[in-house]
Amino acid sequence: MSEITVDPEKELAPWREVSLNELIKHIVGVHHAYMKKEIPRIKGLFENLDGDLPDGLFDKYRSVAQDMKQHTFKEEDVLFPLIAEMENQANRGEQVVCSSCTSVASYIEQMELEHDDVLEIFDWFKGETGGYSSGDEAIAEIYSALHVMHEDLKVHIAKENRILHVRAIELENSGS
Numbered sequence: 680m681s682e683i684t685v686d687p688e689k690e691l692a693p694w695r696e697v698s699l700n701e702l703i704k705h706i707v708g709v710h711h712a713y714m715k716k717e718i719p720r721i722k723g724l725f726e727n728l729d730g731d732l733p734d735g736l737f738d739k740y741r742s743v744a745q746d747m748k749q750h751t752f753k754e755e756d757v758l759f760p761l762i763a764e765m766e767n768q769a770n771r772g773e774q775v776v777c778s779s780c781t782s783v784a785s786y787i788e789q790m791e792l793e794h795d796d797v798l799e800i801f802d803w804f805k806g807e808t809g810g811y812s813s814g815d816e817a818i819a820e821i822y823s824a825l826h827v828m829h830e831d832l833k834v835h836i837a838k839e840n841r842i843l844h845v846r847a848i849e850l851e852n853s854g855s
């Protein structure tokens with residue numbers, strides 16, 4: 680299964696060159712869109728499975744799926760519009776201020792804790808499934824979907840933590 684393992688560093692390079700507004704559009708249009716489509720599809724695969732899974736796997740999936748949904752809503756409804764607005768202020772030559780928050784950095788800190796939690800759960804999935812491998816076809820389909828999601832999350836989260844968040848904090852600090 681290693682062929683779908685991605686190198687986040689390589690994936691990141693082109694996104695260091697674009698505006699934060701463009702990066703946000705990309706994250707929402709590619710990674711969030713993928714999650715919104717794939718989370719319910721994987722749930723359906725679990726529900727239709729007639730086979731034995733490791734204890735607690737489906738429960739943990741249901742719980743992390745809920746966490747990921749709430750997390751992406753918080754980004755799309757709160758954090759991303761704040762960052763986009765700060766960049767627009769800077770582009771207009773205005774003083775950068777977070778109009779509806781006390782600090783973008785503290786909101787980002789919370790989002791990054793949530794990223795750590797999600798990656799920890801996917802590491803657990805990887806361990807419990809023997810590296811996402813199974814001889815049973817229906818189970819292998821679920822494991823493969825989880826594996827692809829794990830790899831996508833690594834890239835998605837790296838784009839947020841290592842580019843978007845870093846540059847948003849720099850922007851915020853430039854206004855103080």
Ligand SMILES: [Fe+2]
Binds near residue numbers: 706710711754835839
């Ligand atoms: Fe995200």
Ligand SMILES: [Fe+2]
Binds near residue numbers: 754790794836839
């Ligand atoms: Fe995120």
